[in-house]
Amino acid sequence: MTEDGLFELPAVPAPRGARSAVKPPASKTPAEHLPVARICVDLALPHLDRPFDYLVPASMDAKVVVGGRVRVRFAGQKVDGYVLDRVAASEHGGSLSFLERAVSAEPVVSPEIARLARAVADRYAGNLADVLRLAVPPRHARAEAAVPPRQARWEAVVPTGDVPAETEVPTRAGGVSGSGGKPGEGSEVSGDGDGGGPPGRPAFPATVGWAAYPAGAAFLRALADGRAPRAVWTATPGEDWAARVAEAVGATLSGGRGAVVVVPDGRDLHRLDRALLSLLGEGRHVALSAATGPEERYTRFVTALRGHVGAVIGTRAAMFAPVDDLGLVAIFDDGDDVHADPHAPYPHAREVLLTRAELAGAAALVAGHSRTAEGQLLLATGWAKELTADRESLRTRAPRVVTTGDDVQQSRDPGAVSSRLPSVALQAARVSLAAGRPVLVQVPRRGYIPAVACETCRAPARCPHCSGPLALESGVLGGNAGVAGASPEHSGPSCRWCGRGATGFTCPVCGGRRLRASVVGARRTADEMGRAFAGVPVRTSGRGELLDTVPDGPALVVATPGAEPVADAGYGAVLLLDTWALLTRADLRAGEEALRRWLSAAALARADGTVVIVADASVPVVQALVRFDPAWYAARELDERAELGFPPAVRVGSLTGSPAAIAELLAGARMPAGVDELGPVPVFGGDEGVERLLLRVPRSTGPALARALHEAAGVRSAHRAKEPVRVQIDPLELL
Template sequence: MPGVRVKVRFAGQLVDGWLLERAERSDHPRLAYLEKVVSPVPVLAPEVARLARVVADRYAGSLADVLRLAVPPRHARVEKEIISQAPAADATRADATPAAATPVDPPPGPAAPTPPADQPVPEPEGWRDYPAGPALLRALAAGRSPRAVWSALPGEDWAARYASAVAATVAAGRGALVVVADGRDLDRLDAALTARLGAGRHVCLSAALGPARRYRAFLTARRGDAPVVIGTRAAMFAPVDRLGLVAIWDDGDDLHAEPRAPYPHAREVLLTRAQLADAGALVGGYARTAEAQLLVETGWAREVIPDRAVLRARTPTVVPTGDDPQLARDPGAATARLPSLAWTAARDALRAELPVLVQVPRRGYLPSVACAECRTPARCPHCAGPLALPSAGGSPACRWCARIAAAYACPQCGGRRLRASVTGARRTAEELGRAFPGVPVRTSGREEVLTEVPGGAGLVIATPGAEPAAAGGYGAVLLLDTWALLTRADLRAGEEALRRWTAAAALARPAADGGRVVVVADGALAPVQALLRWDTGWFAARELAERRELGFPPAMRMASVTGPPAAVADLLGQARLPDGAELLGPVPADGERERMLVRVPRARAAAMADALHAAAGIRSARKATDPVRLQVDPLALF
């Protein structure tokens, strides 16, 4: 049957393959037999096969690479369990081939969506805080395909809002697919959907589930036994019967970008699915990316933003430390790591028996140190990597090769004392614990990520993305070391900084309940201004306008070609790039490699991808030994 795994002999070797279509005859003069049908289960749905072809073309990759991402590895024991549990009637369907009698073949759906009689149309509930929100739910419940870019309010229960949108889609007799960035978000959405739809109405897909559980959930979705699929990046290709809605939360998170070839982004895959299946689309987050803003400005999607009165009532008080009034009261605020304004906000919140969240961009104790005498950065004498201190009494160690440099001496002045260049989360927790004795201090980061903390007085020091929710909200949120996010050599530095800040600030109480956010940065900076007004749409429009002027994505399409200089030159020499294509570079990459960028207008993106894919195919046919990494629209350009 179409969609089953097969084994074929190719160039003398037995390789994996897929049966995509069956035909009565072929124009090919010589045909070989299939060596084996690996499994009778048609795991590759026709719509997913079509999507994989489009994604492969979009990212200048191969269909085989995309299918490896789309269909999880086979788990034979799970397949046998599914087949044995299938109704006997399914196993008796007549067909000329034994493979067609598989009981896991999904039943054909109705020609038009039919709302279940016992499924009521959901109430708008929290969507009433957004003028366009109720209309979005009505359109989904009516079986239409609205497309929206949603800017969430501070403190918003985004999982409940997504559950409402999914429930409206299911009420119309259609399926839904929702992708989130990490396991914490997946658990939250799982609980919200279970409360809204009941048990057994959705499945979770994530690489963290393990091979057996993941394959069982995949087969459940493939059979159409659950109308809703949620998951992390691995779920973006999940089969969904009668797809009516695709949704993604926090599309700016870099976890949505697949690190394996051809490096697709979950947002782009889902929007492509919406286009192919004529389904609705929902792109949501506290912050807005330039890519989401482009959807709004081109008219592909409509923005769903909160009512201004509701926004004012829900937003905490946001104060920068680098503006003129603060500098007049505290001249050291421009250089202090914890200015008096931030210290006072934390003290007042703790006195009111409220928790305080402190966001620190770097994990560890002292991730970067320097000579205390001449301020020369301390480097490893073996590999020249940066030295770090793991604890107050520990010896400096290299962050690259892990060698201990207990006898370190500065090569410039001979000094042996070290000072902090960058302070990590654990050192911050130690310092704040001394500043506020008797107050419990918790850390949330790479070693241990907290999901929730109690609502009493306490300090929570977290790295970006690991901030736990607090019962009732935080009384104060302190955003420290903002320079670490703003000064990164990255096109998306400002966008990423604002995304991290809004995610933390959204956990604070409203201003009327004493919630304060102190950002240790100059209030004149554009990301800080967007945070002060909680207007991430304004910042996204500004970013997009600047990128249009400079010719950067998403206003233009770019491809990155990385590898040894001779190999990069060879591939680009073979590529028949479209008219208007520009070559930028080369610039040094890592090691002996270099990077070239190819830039084209969006209208010529498909031609650029075809040309680069064909050139890569020529090098592969010639069995070129030097590998070249080819990425279309990479997150990092430099």
């Protein structure tokens, strides 16, 4: 399979009969007990997405275990595979080949993960081998030898950190959905009970941190009781979300069940790791991340696999982490696009975890400061219940939000609409700095001036050599008289594609020789803020210079979305600039994504602080920020998408390839009734001749659509089709 996920045919795939006809060497004899192993061969061809039977040599009997890695000969090549099962006899009537080698006796694919991988592959019209490639990290023999042998069971835990004494927390009847069965059919969780803590110490789980959420105490007690509540949690501004998630994990472990938590990035993982260490102590969990290196990552994977810990936290790949007796799956900030895997079959961590909860009968927690339309759909269908703060608690925790486009601001400052830094934003920053508090400035774009245009006709400036976009990137000395509004210390524009300079630029449309900034980046904003507040330290956080925390004290912090550092005592002011760059994106999720990024930044402000958003207050998504009400906006968004036939109200299949290849795949597909074809249309910014076709069906028909596309892709791969077609189900980007 190629890097972009397109199907690529290897040499000579052989049918089962041709491969099985090879007679085993006389020196090999089958194992006496369960001599046939059913293998998932690590090949990415859709028509080979089924287990193949091989004989287990008697010499390898002890090492060939269910879930273990093996090497087999397939179509004349030695390939890797996983043992899915061992049986007494094969359903194939011909001769079977022997396994070539037993790579490891470590059962890296447990029965639960095998079922989950199969369900994920079916949901996304993919191959089991592709999903297992995402689920199981590469092997390191030294790591397997370093981890102690499997123990019988990790022990249920009680907190080792400082846990506040239990207090009475008001609960709401029916606040959290019940356990087990079909969506919406679980028993209700009440708020009664003492939490199960031993006499003489604080009850665990401690629900004090969840006091702002009427159903929070009931949710934690249901986890501690071993039930399976499902909830969509909207965290309040200033909430220590890592501590709350850690308490949910601790409650699950205290009930004797395991937990898996997925977060967007390494900084969030570090915060959750520290929260769990503080609450539960050492040795209760492991953190999986590619940043630790292949060997350390595999060591932690084996540690969880052998049952030494009850909880696994990590970034996207941790959604498949092996945990004994799973009781909770959780995901934080599920709207972040990093949760969508870029490798075939392109699963989303949220959908994988929800599928896993359904299969394992586990609890589920979808958490974040914002709420996606997919999270709202879980509530609308009754599959989950919401965990939100009451308005009184929200008012005490939320900072004041000021917009620059309402009538009051326009009467005070007529330039508030057109100004990039209106007076209300400057005033809020001055007040915060005077009080000794840092100020956060969120800018959507990194760099200095990432895009320039002709000052006369406003046409985007392009490189005369490769037609790439021109930008101002560096701060070195150089002539720059041709760029209007640029700092005199900056060199001329250069191409973002080929890197060539374009100091002698001439507009091909009007012949103009002067340029203007069409987009201002974080570094240019830092320069502007530094000139406006002389003597105040200015720090930037973004790609290449990521800050985790900033100390309390007067400072200006300019950050791109997702790179905002946490202030020790909170920010006195948060300024949200260039909001048009987020709202005008040609994307179905533009409003939802803008609100997610704004709320993530606004949540870092102090309760007595101010959030200034340079936007018109009449825009619905801005109103959601002003009221700190992402639930209202998510419900509105879901209703509009249902009316227009957009995901998640419907299921969508995407086919990307040449027109002939797409037509060939459709010709061999047995499509379910009611498929709505949209396109095909040329792919914007893609290779010439590449088109995209969308297939829209009701949600109930989604599995049938995925099955039909997978079968059609298998027919094409069996016929060795020359042109690939990329198949995606519910792609994150539709526009």
